[in-house]
Amino acid sequence: MEKPERVEGKVDWRGRTALKHKHGGMRTALMIIAAFGFENMANIALTVNLVTYFNGILHFELPDAANELTNYMGTSFFLTILVTVLTDTYIGRFKAVLFSGFIEFLGLALLTVQAHFPSLRPPLCNVFEKTWQCGKLKTGDAAFLFVALYLLAAGTAGFKAAFPTHGADQFDEKGPKETRQMSSLFNWLLLALCIGGAVSLTLIVWIQDERGWDWGFGISTVTILCGVIPS
Structure with missing residues (x-):
């Protein structure tokens, strides 16, 4: 029986040399594309709606709410640089995706x-009562x-940092x-991001605004889990 051809420079998740037609390929890439879509589905809503949660539910002042959102987003982008270095130097892309998920x-x-x-947030606030x-x-x-x-930012x-190159x-x-x-692959990743x-x-x-923030966050939690499993 003919042995599978080795792919030089590629390894499986155990660090062994990858074998053509057994590891990787378009079938695996499709799962990564789906996972990328799920991950974006889980967190992009936060970038536009967290101010509402901070201000309306947690009673942050509006400038403070906006500041906390920009701090969160800035930290996320800054950490991307750090994770890129760690991924390429030490832990590898697969482990980076797994840990990050x-x-x-x-x-x-x-x-x-x-x-x-x-019990973990302030009581409801009656904004229509001036003395409240x-x-x-x-x-x-x-x-x-x-x-x-x-x-979440990390x-x-x-x-x-790791997902697109993990697909490649x-x-x-x-x-x-x-x-x-x-x-x-990168065209499909862009499509997954957009969808x-x-x-x-x-x-x-x-869902966050009409059905409750616990439902919105809960669905996002399930969604990221659906993204991690196939990746």
């Missing part, structure tokens, strides 16, 4: 817990929020057919 899942799960349990004093987030609850938020950074790793650049497939973003900015934002 778990961290992002944990961050979303903690946000879901805080949104669900009234809106409660502020307690110190312990604020710590819970920021741990969740920056775990997880998102890992996905940005599934192809042997020395083969003409696989080179063309690798080129098409995931469209669903996130419409359906998940609507």
Whole structure:
């Protein structure tokens, strides 16, 4: 029986030399494309709607709410640089994707817990009553929020840094057919980003605003889990 051809410069998840027609290829890349779509579906809604959550539910002042969102997004992009270095130098792209997905899942799960349990957030505020004093987030609850938020930022950074190149790793650049497939991969990743973003900015934002933040965060948590499993 003919032995499978080895792919030089490529390894499987155990660090062994990859075998052509057994490891990688378009079938694996399709799962990565789907996972990329799920990941964007899970978190893009946060970039446009977290100010509403901070201001309306947690009673941050509007400038503070906007500042916390920009801090979160800036941290995520800054950490992308750090994760890129760690990925290429030490841990590898597959492990970076796996760890990042778990961290992002944990961050979303903690946000879901805080949104669900009234004891972890301020009581409801009657904005129509001028004399009503809106409660502020307690110190312990604020710590819970920021741990969740920056775990999410770290997880998102890992996905940005490692996911596209993890997809490209599934192809042997020395083969003409696989080179063309690798080129098409990035078009499909962009399509997955757009579809995931469209669903996130419409359906998940609507769920957060109309059905409750615990439902919105919960669905995002399940969605990122669906993204991590096939990746």
